[in-house]
Amino acid sequence: MKTPAQPVTTCLGDLGSGQASPLPVSIPEERILSCVHCGLCTATCPTYTLLGDENDGPRGRIYLMRAVAQGRMPVTESVQVHLDRCLDCRACETACPSGVEYSRILEPFRLATAQVQPAWKRRTDWFRQLVLLRIFPYPERIRRALLPIRLLQKAGLYDALERMGLWDLLPGRLRAMITLVNAPVPAGPPLPAFLPANGRRRARVAFFVGCVADAMFRHVHWATVRVLQENGCDVLVPQGQVCCGAIHYHAAEEEDARRLADQNVRAFPVDDVDAVIVNHAGCGAMLKEYGRYWHDDRTADREKFAEKVRDINEFLDRLGFIPPIHSIDVTATYHDACHLAHAQRVVAEPRHLLSQVPGLRLIPLPESNMCCGSAGSYNLFHHDLASRLGKRKLENILRTGADVVLASNAGCLLQIEREVRRARAPLAVLHPMELLDACYRGEKPRGIVATSGGNGRPRRA
Structure with missing residues (x-):
């Protein structure tokens, strides 16, 4: 009979003195020991790729966390730096043959280290607080x-x-x-509470609008719901929904994240819909994992909600995508958002949808599943490393010769668009739903007026 795993008790040091003091962290020891240190993850790790430091790769970070957990090392400033540099892109989880749940080791450690920091440090950080x-x-x-x-x-x-x-x-x-502010695009009015399917109804879904996604990418929301309507979906937009909570959770404000999560669980009528649709990867990953973060009398409700969450690409592919009838003469490449490819394991579905668009040429992107450097707020707190990853991503995109780069996450779109703007590259940066919506309506995708004569590259709008 298997003995229940016991939580690891870590020795988290005072960040200034380096003196260890015990603090319980609920991480089953077997989760840490599941890493056999084979090193296959290092080739996929963005920070290890850039810095070449073992401590800045998943294997090295797990070794550091294990040493802390066993009381052999306090969390010094040096250890904290290596852990903070992690983008939590979870590419290592995709690469790991042992199935190590890296994020479920890292995230509790980050929450624990935040607890031992002096409260005044958090309260006086104006950028964080405001x-x-x-x-x-x-x-x-x-x-x-x-x-x-x-x-x-x-x-x-x-x-x-x-x-x-x-x-x-x-x-x-x-x-x-x-x-990182994107170019101004007409946002349109707020989404109404209900949008009916076009033609025969095939599904009834609820749509999640989010915070940054709604403020800066409402035009993508409108494109998404129009695509859902074209595919026979009634779309509900619950009015009591809020931010998914990822911002607070990753900032170690766990209770505020729980409050937001529970408000969303209450707002969505999961028993009356076939799916809760999300069109940005970071939000989707958080919503799908509501059931794993907190264990209390509301855990069952969170798990029930999470089971209904579907990324838009994933949902349409499973529903049976109805391709647009209008052809488009465009070459595109697709960037895998980390929290779609690695956290949600949605990789083939977006490509399958795009392959059905008449006239669209989809070119493989080198290092498609390498993080672009956005990683939520990472590009604000680790600007230099994030910029290096953004430039690397743009170089790979330009090598494809594509007219359009597609990505299914707000942070990726902002990060890539900034690099495109700075390089003055003739390249449109779009969410896949924008392209599909344009094709359904027989319009040119935003950012492209017409292809130029000689090299086939687009002229920007």
């Missing part, structure tokens, strides 16, 4: 905060100021945030 926790999770606050940037963009001054190096004079995280 921007990350009090603006990002709320769409209307994001829109208001973006107004000055949107005015500069519409006046044609944003790019000029960036080329002059003005943004480089700002504090690091603020600079990174401003340079």
